[in-house]
Amino acid sequence: MTAPTLLIRDLRLGFRGYSGLIEVLHGISLHIARGERVALVGESGSGKSVTARIVLGLLQNLKSARISGLVAFEGRDLSRLSGRERHALRGTRMSMIFQDPTSSLNPVYTIATQFHEVLKRAEPGLDLAGARRRAAAALADVAIGEPERVLDSYSFQLSGGMNQRVMIAMALANEPSLLIADEPGTALDVTVQAQTLGLMRDLVARHGTSVLFISHNLGVVREFADRVYVIYKGRIAEQGPTAALFEDPRHPYTRALLSAVPRITGGGIPDIEDASEEYFAPLVVHEGFGEPEGVPA
C-alpha cells in the first residue's frame, strides 16, 4: 500500500505563554490520499490554520510551540527531518495559497521575476528566459489570455482575480504533490471566487495534486472538496464524504454550523447557540471513512 500524501495522527499543539501552556490542538487525526481534495472547516480560532502551518513545517522552529503527534508527508515523518530538509520540501513538494492574493505577491518585482524564483526552487540552474517560457505556459493553464503582458506586470497593476490566478499557477508550477489552500479567494468578489475555484479544481484534478483546503465557508467547501473534516476548538468533530456530511450532518456542532448558514431559498435566520457543551461531543466518522491503520516507515 502506498502512503497517503499527508497523514496526521493525534497531533497536539500548545503555546507557552505568560499564563502557562495554552492548548490549541487537542489531538487531531486526518489524512489525505493521493489526488484527494480534503477540506478542514471551522470557525476562527478552531486551529485550522495552525494545522496548515505545522504541515508546512513553519511552527516547528518556534520556541514557544509545543508539538506532539505524527505528521507524515508521503510516508516521511516530518519531525525526523531537519529544518533544512523541511525547507527543501516547501515550494517544491508542497505549496500554499493564501487568502489575499494581492498581499501575498511582492509589489516591487514583476510577476516574471517572482515566477523565476519559484521555479528555481525545484531547478536551481534555470535562467530567466527558460523560466519565462514555463511561466507563460503555466499562466495559460489558468486561463490568462495574455500571459506575456501579465508576466511584465506588477501585482498592483492586476485585478484581485488575476492575482489569484497567478498565485494558483505559481503554487502548481513545480508540480507539488500537496497544495494547501488557506481560505483561498475569501477576499475576492463572489463571481470571481466561483471562477477561480472552478479553475483550481480542474487543475488539481488534471495534475493529480492532493489538496488541504482550509475554509470557514461551508458553501465553498461543498463545491470544492471530496471529503470534509469539521474542526471545533482544536478537536475534529465530524469526518465524512462531502455529500453525506452536508445531507446528513450527525455531530451537534456540524448541525449547528450548517443550520446557521443563511439559505438563498429563504427561511429566515434560525435560533442557534454560538457556544454549547454539546459541541464538544465525541468525533463522528461516517461509515467507511476512518483513519488509515499502520505506522508509516
Place this chain on the structure above:
Amino acid sequence: MSHPFLSLRDVSKTFHTGGREVRAVDGVSFDVDEGECLAIVGESGSGKSTVANMILGIYPQTLGEIAFKGSALPGRRDLVHRRAIQLVQQNPLSSLNPRRSIGASLRLALDVHEIGERSGRDERTGQLLEEVGLPAAFRTRSPAALSGGQRQRVAIARALACQSELVVLDEPTSALDVLVQARVLKLLNELREKRGLTYIFITHDLSVVRNVATRVAVFEKGRLVELSPTEAIFADPKHPYTRRLIGAVPVVTAGEAELRNRLMEKTDANA
C-alpha cells in the same frame, strides 16, 4: 402629499484620482421606505459604498439630490441629520477607539447629541448594552477584551444611542463567524421591529440578503440595474448581472443548488 423617508434623485459621484475622472456612481434614483430593510448589493467597484457614504454625508454627491423626510440634505450635515442617520461598519475593531472603554465610547455619542440628562447618561450606556444582549458591566471593558461578535454589538448600540432613525449597515456581519453572524442578524431584525428603524444593508452576501432584506437594489459599475422586493428578485431576477450574482453564491443544500441552476439555465436560454 407624503414624502418618501429617504430619496435619491439622479445622484452621481465623480472622483478625481491621478488626473483621471472616475464616475463611481452614475445617475442613481431610488426611495427608501420607513421601516424597511433595503439591501444594496454589488461587487467591489459597483458603487454601493459610495452611495452609502453620500447618504451619510461623509462626502457630498457631485450631481443630484438626496432628501430625508422631504427636505434636501445639505452637503455639510448639521447635528440633527448626523444624529438621525447612523453607521455600523464592517470591522468593529477599527471603528471603536481602542483606548476608550466601551462605556466611554457610548457616552460620547450621548454627550455629542445631548441625549437625556447629563447625570443619567452613564446609566443609559448600561441600558444600551443590555438592549444589544450584553451585560451592563461591559461598560468598563476595552474593545480588545471583547470577541468580534460582542464588539459588533457595541457598534450597533452606539448607532442606536442617539435615537437614530436610519442605520446604514456596511457589511456588518461579514467579518464574523457563521454562528455569531446568525445571532447578530437576529438582533438586528429584532431591533428594527422594536424601534421602528430603517436599515440600508450593504453587503455582497446574497444569502444573508435573502433572509434579512425587504427589498434589494443591485448595483453594477455605478449604476442601479435592478430594484425589487426580495422574494421577487430571488424567484425571477430580471437583470443578467443579478442572475450572475445569485448563480455564484456558494450554497449548502441541494434545494439551493436547484434554485441556482434554474436561474443559470434561464441566463443561458436568454443568451
